[in-house]
Structures are given as C-alpha cells and as structure tokens.
Amino acid sequence: MSINLYSKLKTDDPTISYKLIELNDDLMKLLNDNKSRKHLQFKSLDEVNSHVVLCSKDKTWLLRQKDHSNMSMLMHEGVVDDNSKTIDPSLSFGLPPPITDYIGFARTTYEYETVATEGRLRLENIPIYDGEQNFEVRDKSNQTSFQQLLEDSPCSSREGLIQWYSLGGCTINGQACLLSPKFINKALHVTLMSVLAESMNLEELNLKETYDAVSKDMNSEFNPYTIEVVETILNKFGRIKDTEIEDKIWKLNSPIIAKWYGIQSLKKYVSKSSLPFDEFMLQRRSQFPPFFPCDIDISMLRGNYYQPQAKQIQYFSKKSLSQDPKDRFKTLFKLQTSWDLRDIEPFIEELNTKHMKIDSFIMKYARRRRVGKNYIITSRN
Amino acid sequence: MPSVTISTEQICQLLDPNEKKTTIPTPFGNMILEIQGDLDIPDIEVQHNEDGTTEIPGLDPEYHLNTYKKEDILRYGLLNISEDKKHATLYIGKKQRLLGNIVELETPLGLLKFDSMSQQVDLCDIIKYKILFKDRPLPIM
Numbered sequence: 001m002s003i004n005l006y007s008k009l010k011t012d013d014p015t016i017s018y019k020l021i022e023l024n025d026d027l028m029k030l031l032n033d034n035k036s037r038k039h040l041q042f043k044s045l046d047e048v049n050s051h052v053v054l055c056s057k058d059k060t061w062l063l064r065q066k067d068h069s070n071m072s073m074l075m076h077e078g079v080v081d082d083n084s085k086t087i088d089p090s091l092s093f094g095l096p097p098p099i100t101d102y103i104g105f106a107r108t109t110y111e112y113e114t115v116a117t118e119g120r121l122r123l124e125n126i127p128i129y130d131g132e133q134n135f136e137v138r139d140k141s142n143q144t145s146f147q148q149l150l151e152d153s154p155c156s157s158r159e160g161l162i163q164w165y166s167l168g169g170c171t172i173n174g175q176a177c178l179l180s181p182k183f184i185n186k187a188l189h190v191t192l193m194s195v196l197a198e199s200m201n202l203e204e205l206n207l208k209e210t211y212d213a214v215s216k217d218m219n220s221e222f223n224p225y226t227i228e229v230v231e232t233i234l235n236k237f238g239r240i241k242d243t244e245i246e247d248k249i250w251k252l253n254s255p256i257i258a259k260w261y262g263i264q265s266l267k268k269y270v271s272k273s274s275l276p277f278d279e280f281m282l283q284r285r286s287q288f289p290p291f292f293p294c295d296i297d298i299s300m301l302r303g304n305y306y307q308p309q310a311k312q313i314q315y316f317s318k319k320s321l322s323q324d325p326k327d328r329f330k331t332l333f334k335l336q337t338s339w340d341l342r343d344i345e346p347f348i349e350e351l352n353t354k355h356m357k358i359d360s361f362i363m364k365y366a367r368r369r370r371v372g373k374n375y376i377i378t379s380r381n
Numbered sequence: 382m383p384s385v386t387i388s389t390e391q392i393c394q395l396l397d398p399n400e401k402k403t404t405i406p407t408p409f410g411n412m413i414l415e416i417q418g419d420l421d422i423p424d425i426e427v428q429h430n431e432d433g434t435t436e437i438p439g440l441d442p443e444y445h446l447n448t449y450k451k452e453d454i455l456r457y458g459l460l461n462i463s464e465d466k467k468h469a470t471l472y473i474g475k476k477q478r479l480l481g482n483i484v485e486l487e488t489p490l491g492l493l494k495f496d497s498m499s500q501q502v503d504l505c506d507i508i509k510y511k512i513l514f515k516d517r518p519l520p521i522m
Contacts, residue, residue: 001462005414005471006447006454007422015498020413021491023507028489031389031507032396040387042502054387071419072511074492077410081448093472093521095461102412102460103449107420111490151384 002095006080007073007104018074018106021054021063022114030056043154051154053117058158060119067110075102119155121163129170129177131186131224137175146176165235170228179232183224185264188257190214190225191233192289202252202293205238207231210250254294261287262301266315270305274314303346306336318347325351329365333379341368341375387493391505405466405483405510411492413511414460414471416479422457460512469512478521481514 023031030036039057044050054061080101092098125142126149129135137143144152146169150160163169168179179187194213195205211227218225237257238250265284269275275283277298284296298313306316316335321328325348332339332347345358352361359375362368367378395408406412445456458473462483471479492506 001464003460003462004456005458005460006449006456007420008449009422009453009455015496017495017497019493019495020508021493021504022488023491024488027491031392031504037389037396040389040504041384042387043384070415070417070513070515072413072415073420075412075414077406077412078449080454081451092459093478095459098459101449102406102414103454104414 002092002098004080004098004101005075005104006101018108019112020072020074020108020110021112022066024061024114024116026059026116027054027056027061027114030059039157053119053154054114055119055154055156058156060117060154060156060159061114062117064113064115065110066113070109072108073104074106074108075104077101078103119159120153121149121155121160121167122153123149123167123178126169127175127177128180129172129183130180131183133222133224135172135175135177143174144176145174146171149176165232168232168236170232172226172228179229184233184236185260187225187229187233188237188260189289191230192257192292196289196291202254204241205234205250205252207234207248207250210234255300257292258288258294258296259300262296263304266301266304266313270313271315274308274312277311277313280313299342302343306332306343308336321347323351325365329379333366337378339377341377344377385500385502388501388503391503392507395507405462405512407506407508409506411506411508413490413508414514415511416471416514417516420457420473422455462512469514471512471514472521473518476521477518479514479518480516481512484511484513485509486511 041055042052043055044052052063054063077100150157153160168184170177170179191214198213211230214225214230215223234250238252241249241251262284265287269283305313308314321331362377367380368375447454458471461470467483469481486509490508491504494503494505
C-alpha cells in the first residue's frame with residue numbers, strides 16, 4: 001500500500017495547536033465511561049508559571065512535558081484539492097500508484113506525560129473560624145464559597161471534598177473557612193455530650209436532630225454551634241452512610257474521635273514534661289464525655305509522641321521536624337535513642353517520596369535490628 | 382484559577398465497543414509518523430502568481446505544491462506499508478529512503494486540539510500505533 005505524504009507549509013490559524021497526551025490505564029478506563037469522561041478538566045494555579053493538572057471527578061494527574069529527540073508528524077487522511085497534478089514517475093520507485101494522501105498538520109517533539117498525584121485544596125486565603133460572633137470577610141468581593149475554592153484548587157472535586165471534611169472545613173456567613181482546632185474540640189465535645197444526653201444512636205445521626213440536640217440547652221444569645229458547624233463535626237468525625245439518599249445519615253467514627261481526644265490530651269498533659277504511660281492514659285480517659293463508647297490504645301497516637309525514658313510519654317509535633325531526612329533522623333534520635341519501627345514510621349514516611357519499602361528507606365539513614373517479633377531502629381553513629 | 386473542561390464528544394464513537402477496530406491510522410484517519418531527527422521541509426511562503434499558479438522560488442522540483450482545503454501543502458515523500466502491516470518504507474525526494482516499523486504504543490496517545498480564541502480543548506482522537514523510523518536514511522541506488 002503506497003501513500004502520498006504532504007505537509008502543510010505554514011499554519012494559517014495560529015490560534016489552533018495540537019498536542020499529544022499519554023492516556024494511561026486509569027484515563028482510558030475513565031474515557032470508556034460515558035459519565036466520567038464529561039468531567040475531565042485541565043487546571044492550573046495561574047496562566048504562566050504553575051504546573052497544569054488534569055482532573056477527573058475523583059483523581060488528579062500532573063502533566064509533565066516529556067521531550068524526545070525524534071520528530072513526530074501528526075497526519076490526517078484527505079484528498080488534495082487538485083488531483084490532476086501528475087507526479088514524476090521517477091518518484092514512484094516502481095511501487096503501485098498511491099491509493100491515498102496523508103497531510104501533516106502538526107509537528108511535535110514532546111508528549112505530555114500524566115503522573116498520578118494527590119490533588120490538594122488551595123487554602124492560603126481561607127480564614128480560620130474560632131467561634132467568634134462577628135465573623136466576616138472585610139472585603140466582600142474577596143468572599144470565597146466552597147464551590148469557588150474547589151474551582152480554584154488543583155484537585156478533583158472528590159479529593160477536595162475529602163480534604164475539606166478532614167480539615168474541618170465549614171461555611172460561615174457565606175465564607176468558606178476552617179474551624180480552629182480549639183473550636184473543633186469544643187464543638188465535638190458539645191455535639192457528643194448532646195447526642196449522648198438524648199440517647200441518640202451514634203451510628204445513625206441525622207443533621208437536623210443532632211443540631212436540635214446541640215442547641216437544646218443553649219441559653220446565651222449567640223450560639224456558635226450552628227447547623228453548619230454541627231455538619232462540619234459530623235463530616236470530620238463520621239461518614240455519610242448512603243450518599244445517594246437526600247436525607248443524609250452519619251455514622252460516627254469512634255477510633256477517629258478517640259485519636260482526636262488522645263492528641264488533645266497529649267498537648268494538654270505532656271507537651272512540656274513527660275508522664276508515665278499509665279498516668280497519661282488515666283488523664284486521657286477523663287477527657288471523653290461520660291459514657292462515650294470507645295476503645296483507647298496508645299498505638300493510635302503514634303506519630304504524635306516520643307518516649308524520653310522507658311514507659312514515659314511526651315507530646316511531639318511532626319510539623320517541627322526538618323524536611324531533610326538526615327536532619328530529621330538526627331532530631332528523632334536526639335529525642336529518643338532507640339525506636340520501635342512502628343513508632344518511628346509515622347515521623348518519616350512522608351519523606352519516602354520514591355515509595356521504597358519503609359524498612360529499606362529507614363536503613364539508608366539508620367540501623368535496624370530485630371528483637372523478637374519487632375524491629376528496633378537506632379542511630380548509625 | 383484558569384481551568385478548562387476537555388470536550389470528549391468527538392471520541393465517543395471510538396470508544397463504542399461495537400465500533401472498535403484497530404488500524405494504523407485511527408478510524409478518524411489520523412496517524413503519527415515519527416522520524417529520528419527532523420524533516421527538512423521548506424518553511425517559506427508560497428508565491429501566488431496572477432495567472433493563478435503558485436510557486437516557491439528556488440524550490441527543489443522534487444517537491445510538488447498543492448492545496449488541501451485551500452491551504453498550501455507540499456508533497457515531500459511516498460510511504461509504503463508492507464502487506465503484513467509491520468514494516469514501512471519512507472521515500473523522501475529521489476535520493477533517500479528510510480526503513481521503519483509499525484509500533485503499537487505502550488500507552489495510547491490522546492490528540493488534543495487547543496483553540497486559544499474560544500479557550501476550548503478537544504480530545505479529538507486516540508492513537509494506538511505509530512510508524513517509527515529510527516534508523517539513518519539509506520541512499521536510493
């Protein structure tokens with residue numbers, strides 16, 4: 001089969017350009033789904049400098065320009081306008097006459113690679129709400145709704161919503177904001193106390209009934225625990241049982257609540273000096289609302305404490321650690337000379353960007369030895 | 382944040398399982414021809430004469446001018462694809478030929494059309510094969 005090859009001489013319309021993009025298995029699966037393919041979107045933080053991401057309804061891919069030394073000509077089958085022009089027979093090389101024409105319409109030396117990434121909400125300009133009465137954005141034109149935040153963020157809508165729930169995102173007077181940890185603490189406690197006092201089923205909470213229970217005994221003129229705040233608490237500490245039905249029902253997640261209370265207890269009782277484990281656990285138990293049913297375990301607080309001495313516990317925030325792995329390990333061994341692998345893992349896992357096996361990653365910077373069934377991590381020095 | 386929804390209307394037909402067929406050019410008639418190095422195609426404007434003829438001053442007579450949908454195009458070669466659809470030969474002008482292969486892409490490529498005026502992006506095709514010429518040109522004896 002012989003084909004005449006042509007190329008366009010110059011682009012008449014510089015507004016049109018063509019690019020190639022890798023369609024990995026996830027994207028092909030998505031394109032094969034009638035509903036999902038309608039949600040594909042390119043997003044970037046600004047027009048010029050920032051990375052471009054490709055978002056579906058629930059996933060995000062970073063676009064990377066993959067240059068190559070070859071030239072790819074994109075060609076389209078077509079019939080040239082003047083078919084009567086004869087081509088010199090010496091240019092046919094004895095091959096059968098060409099059966100069709102292909103016209104090159106674009107040339108490229110790169111493709112866009114699509115790398116799965118974690119979409120993140122853009123929270124730089126989102127204010128913190130601490131339960132104050134007069135919460136308003138000074139400049140009304142800068143007011144941001146959650147929908148606007150989602151559109152402005154390099155993430156899919158599902159990823160954005162999950163992060164929003166987990167961070168305690170709320171809308172107060174039309175402004176998207178994050179509840180402060182202190183206010184979340186109070187609102188969670190009030191919500192739990194109220195639903196327990198009303199003997200409500202913690203696995204089947206309805207927003208209206210929960211809000212009614214919370215506002216029942218509020219005497220003050222200003223009640224900061226609005227229905228939006230209660231919904232934020234239910235979203236952060238529970239999950240919607242059936243997203244399809246209109247009247248949503250939440251099931252509270254006891255382990256997440258227990259962890260939240262545990263971290264607050266660490267901050268409250270052992271941030272400046274350590275306590276023996278048993279004593280800390282007693283203090284921790286006393287923080288929960290009476291009759292709140294949950295199991296507590298020290299392991300659920302891993303990544304938030306260290307042991308300055310055996311059987312002693314002290315709060316430590318991961319945020320204060322260096323992003324350099326060497327420095328981070330050095331600081332951790334200064335705090336505690338030997339670590340159980342499971343205790344040190346939450347402090348360093350975010351640095352394992354190449355997704356190595358965690359043991360292998362740790363052994364690049366520290367020693368590992370086996371004691372019984374567990375691994376103990378110590379400094380190389 | 383600048384964002385644009387990608388229109389996928391054009392490729393619906395490609396993804397219909399009843400319409401699925403695999404060929405070197407896509408069912409929409411697009412294909413990729415990849416060459417190591419570059420193709421030296423004159424990047425100059427065509428001179429349109431008063432008598433309706435067109436020419437490029439000093440153009441090698443091996444090239445033939447024509448138009449496609451009223452846009453100037455230039456014939457630069459002849460492609461021959463073997464019957465088993467595995468090999469291809471590209472003849473450029475009278476003196477050079479390239480031997481190549483039909484390669485199935487590890488990851489299919491989407492063809493995106495960007496229109497900067499209407500700010501529209503269309504995913505207008507999915508390409509699964511390319512014709513790859515990765516060796517140096519051979520002389521034609």
